[in-house]
Amino acid sequence: MIYFSSIIIPLIISIIIFCGLIQNKKVYDIFCEGAKDGIKMTMKMFPTLIGIFLAVGMLRSSGLLEFISNIIGKLVKNFNVPSEIIPLAFIKPISGSASMALATDIISKFGTDTRIGMIAATIMAASETTFYVIAVYMNSVKAKKSRKVIIPALIADVVSIVTAICIIK
Amino acid sequence: MNYLWPIIILISFLFSIFNGNIQNLNNSIFSSVSDVVTLSLTLVxxxxxxxxxxxxxQETKLMNLLIKLLNPILRWLYPKSKDNKEAMEAISINTVSNFLGIGNAATPAGLKAMEELQKExxxxDELSDSMVMLIVLNTTSIQLIxxxxxAIRASLGSLNPSSIILPIWVSTIAGTLTGVILTKILLRRKKV
Structure with a gap:
């Protein structure tokens, strides 16, 4: 399986380039032409990223997230929900790197094949960093009115986390 | 964002005073800014x-194949943009990258799609219906692999690292379906 996850990206790159070759395209020229767009896109994203990381960093270091997730952890404990994963559920939509660190910590502490370890892994893979995606995508077109896009996105996150907790026994 | 952002910052500031965490907060400001620089370098x-x-x-027949494969789903998800060829191409690549779990490829394709959708x-000033759907699908992101x-599970010594796939499928599909249905409802309501 490790082999499989290492082969997928080189395989895809090779397939793409192979398809270009058999159709007689100047693959290298096309590649370089396209790669230029990457610089423009990153430059465009930079100010948004500064803004998000500043707010997320302040939120994490203030201790507010731990405070809230402790309260919620106590509330849901009666419903057979392990309180250890509540902080992860909270931080997952907000920060990708922080939730990755937290999930790795939970999985190594409780074991990969325990219920808590499995739930943590599922939460990590089942959704994206919601706030980050919304901010980056909205900023890319300079749109001001979001049309409440955050509501379906967040409810979907909750549903996938609740599903993970329910199906893993 | 213009409300959420200041609220997060101000609440964090007030809470850290109340909590005695102000030193951490101060450090986090400088470390987050330099984190972005590191991140952007890998990102670029x-x-x-x-x-x-x-x-x-896009220049090869792979594109036509992808479009043909995804067309039935994408026409339903993005009814207003189905004739926008450039946007549908970028959306197809974005969708496939999400399926395969290559987030690095999904982002540039997604942003390209946003650009094309903005043209029509x-x-x-306002996100179009297709943009809202694209954003929601990228936040929920169905991941098949x-x-x-x-890799994390394998490195921590799991006996069967890939046994996690089934629960992930169920959970990611439940989340994505919820997202799509809610978005469809949200967009319909706004039209009236």
Whole structure:
């Protein structure tokens, strides 16, 4: 399986380039032409990223997230929900790197094949960093009115986390 | 964002005073800013790599194959943009990258799609229906091959790292379906 996850990206790159070759395209020229767009896109994203990381960093270091997730952890404990994963559920939509660190910590502490370890892994893979995606995508077109896009996105996150907790026994 | 952002910052500031965490908070400001610089440097490399490969896909028959494969789903998800060829191409690549769990490729394709969708958008200040759907699908993101998580499980000594795939499928599909249905309802309500 490790082999499989290492082969997928080189395989895809090779397939793409192979398809270009058999159709007689100047693959290298096309590649370089396209790669230029990457610089423009990153430059465009930079100010948004500064803004998000500043707010997320302040939120994490203030201790507010731990405070809230402790309260919620106590509330849901009666419903057979392990309180250890509540902080992860909270931080997952907000920060990708922080939730990755937290999930790795939970999985190594409780074991990969325990219920808590499995739930943590599922939460990590089942959704994206919601706030980050919304901010980056909205900023890319300079749109001001979001049309409440955050509501379906967040409810979907909750549903996938609740599903993970329910199906893993 | 214009409300959420200041609220997060101000609440964090007030809470850290109440909590005695002000020193941590202060440090976090400088470390987050330098984190972005590190992140952007890796990001710019990845973005260029996948933008380049995307261009090759678009110039070959792979693109037609992808479009044909995804067309039935995409026509239903993005009814207003189904004739916008450039946007649908970028959306197809974005969708496939999400399926395969290559987040690095999904972002440049997604942003490209946003750009193309903005061209046909009548009210530039407001997200169009297709943009809302694209954003929601990228936040929920169906992942069929969760490479990162499997790698973590393997490195921590799991006996069967890929046994996680089934629960992930169920959970990611439940989340994505919820997202799509809610978005469809949200967009319909706004039209009236």
């Amino acid at each position: 490399g990845n973005m260029c790599l996948w933008c380049g490969l995307m261009k090759i896909i 958008n009548k009210n530039k 969760p490479t990162t998580v499997i």
